[in-house]
Amino acid sequence: MLFWIREIAGWLLVVLSLIMVRLATTYVASPESPRIVEASVVMFGAMVILRMGILLIRISTAARICLAEQTRVENKKN
């Protein structure tokens, strides 16, 4: 269950980072006054959050695979 919570948290972080990328795009998209510096700051933050989210997802996936393998081995022994 803990792995699933981590995976959901990871996906939430990924979604948050995508929203931030979208926000950065809107900053750049206004031709009247494109806010380039603000967009780059938001984009940097989005990349950090994306990396953290992916790390959480990958760790939880790997942990689930390890646990499934361990359970299979224990069942075979029994």
Next chain:
Amino acid sequence: MKPNSSCHDAEPKVWQSLYLMLLCLIGTCFLWALADGVEVRTPMNLIFLGLLILTLKRWTAALMLGIVQAYLYVQDVPSLHSDPVTLSVEFFRILLITLMVLCVSRFRALNDGDDPSILAPLKATLQGMVSRERAVVVSMRSNVQTFVGWMLRTVLLISLCAVVAETVLTMFPVDPRSGTTIREFRLKPNGYRALMMSVTLFGLVLPLILLAGELVWRTMSAAQARTYQRSIFLGLLHTDLRMILFRRQKLRRSRQRPQERPADPTPPNTLLMSESQE
């Protein structure tokens, strides 16, 4: 405890007392530098100072840095056109905060958790000095010299960082009416078009890369998953061990390189001759 240790060695335990004394001194300077007539700022600064001192016992550097960020966020950043006195006061304040954070962080790093209170190491050092224990006196004398040298170098480095940070902050003030703002940066039309295209493409490709990567990730074997877990946890929990492993790998590779060279079919002399002919 080693009486003579360079700054590259592990810090001696007696430095904990020195950090604590320095923290008290810097904290006093900080409080003295607070009074500038704004009603809201002084209580906020006191709260910040209280939280900072609480970090001696309670929490770690991450939260301290968060507090410093919050502090810097609520500060009024002077513009580049401000008078030099305002700029130097701001610089002094940032320097003091950074030094306090440094002292708290190093104090916590040297605290092994067995001490009953924060003041225990300071009390033990002072008692040893008052009763003129030879080991304590010799250790303090040699360590104070090393500590002062190390602290001066650190203060120089922090000052340089503070000057750079202050310059950047004053270039981009929070208040848009107080000078040059980031809104005034403009791009040429062609540059803007290229930027928009790259951002749009990036926004489209990113979710696809993420989905494909995660789908492929789920097909790995149990052995691969175990290796990944070990690698990640080594990186997260034992960074020093990871550094040692990387260094050993690098050393092994550099040792293997000269051994691999004779396997080259071209003899070194021939190679040199052909290069000189070219």
